[in-house]
Amino acid sequence: MRKTIVVGLAALIALYFVGGESARHEIFPWPQLSALKKTVGGEKPAAPSRYTFDDKERLIGDETKSAVPCPVQTDRTAVLLILGQSNAANDGGQRYRSNYGARVVNAFDKRCFVAASPLLGSTDTKGEYWTRLGNELIASGQNDSVILVPLAYSGSEVARWAKGGDLNPVLVDTMKQLQDSGHRVTSVLWVQGEKDLVMGTTTEAYQDQFMSMVDTLRQHGIEAPVYISIASKCLEPSNGGFKEHIPDNAIVRAQLALSKSGHGIREGVDSDALLDGDDRYDDCHIGGSGAEKVSLAWLDLLSGDRRLESSR
Numbered sequence: 001m002r003k004t005i006v007v008g009l010a011a012l013i014a015l016y017f018v019g020g021e022s023a024r025h026e027i028f029p030w031p032q033l034s035a036l037k038k039t040v041g042g043e044k045p046a047a048p049s050r051y052t053f054d055d056k057e058r059l060i061g062d063e064t065k066s067a068v069p070c071p072v073q074t075d076r077t078a079v080l081l082i083l084g085q086s087n088a089a090n091d092g093g094q095r096y097r098s099n100y101g102a103r104v105v106n107a108f109d110k111r112c113f114v115a116a117s118p119l120l121g122s123t124d125t126k127g128e129y130w131t132r133l134g135n136e137l138i139a140s141g142q143n144d145s146v147i148l149v150p151l152a153y154s155g156s157e158v159a160r161w162a163k164g165g166d167l168n169p170v171l172v173d174t175m176k177q178l179q180d181s182g183h184r185v186t187s188v189l190w191v192q193g194e195k196d197l198v199m200g201t202t203t204e205a206y207q208d209q210f211m212s213m214v215d216t217l218r219q220h221g222i223e224a225p226v227y228i229s230i231a232s233k234c235l236e237p238s239n240g241g242f243k244e245h246i247p248d249n250a251i252v253r254a255q256l257a258l259s260k261s262g263h264g265i266r267e268g269v270d271s272d273a274l275l276d277g278d279d280r281y282d283d284c285h286i287g288g289s290g291a292e293k294v295s296l297a298w299l300d301l302l303s304g305d306r307r308l309e310s311s312r
Contacts (some may be wrong), residue, residue, distance in 0.1 A: 092127030093287035
């Protein structure tokens with residue numbers, strides 16, 4: 001009897017370790033047992049969501065949003081094409097909505113929606129500060145209407161936006177949709193660089209790939225100024241970043257050089273310098289206080305350039 005118990009325990013222990021190794025390395029019999037479980041029990045259906053995403057995880061639908069007529073573009077309409085990675089996408093710590101109804105809209109797929117976080121066209125479903133910027137542009141008297149055109153992908157490096165990158169055709173398609181809708185981009189706002197710093201992209205490579213993206217814009221009729229932000233700071237491994245930030249780095253050097261290179265490229269907001277630790281809710285992404293600072297900084301930039309152009 002005792003011998004039987006010992007043998008049984010030894011067999012159970014052996015099965016435990018075999019099962020663990022099988023699951024860990026995805027070897028027989030774990031995959032077969034998992035498949036059998038799914039066949040017999042069926043896959044658990046996904047919980048219902050108000051959001052719809054495309055195959056690149058870009059937000060393309062929100063059940064709470066209804067289409068409205070797009071504003072007729074005049075010389076007092078801002079059409080902002082928003083490009084970059086997570087700090088240009090719906091990863092903010094504060095949500096906003098239009099204070100002016102259909103005077104601040106989110107343009108997507110040839111339709112317009114009253115602007116409200118999260119914006120269609122970019123990844124993720126948290127907050128963003130572009131809607132706040134739209135409110136500020138109208139409140140300041142600079143614009144009568146604002147059309148936000150977001151196209152930002154969390155974690156995207158600059159090479160994906162250059163010719164040959166997987167996001168370049170999406171950019172081209174977005175430009176064609178705007179043209180078909182009769183809208184002319186007045187400013188391109190680029191907020192990106194954190195991913196490339198972590199990847200070790202060189203200054204020269206970043207410049208070449210960014211200019212390839214700018215060439216794509218110009219070849220498809222966008223003559224508007226391209227504002228390149230100084231953005232390279234995203235801390236902590238949980239965000240895919242480093243423990244500490246070195247301000248003078250290859251990406252910042254590339255961004256500063258590009259902003260002085262001509263070709264209609266201008267320096268955007270320096271979020272590396274503007275935002276302190278309290279402005280980033282997770283040491284990387286922009287929280288409520290940061291959204292206020294960044295949106296006002298963009299307002300000052302766009303207002304100053306408009307005054308300069310009006311005086312010429």
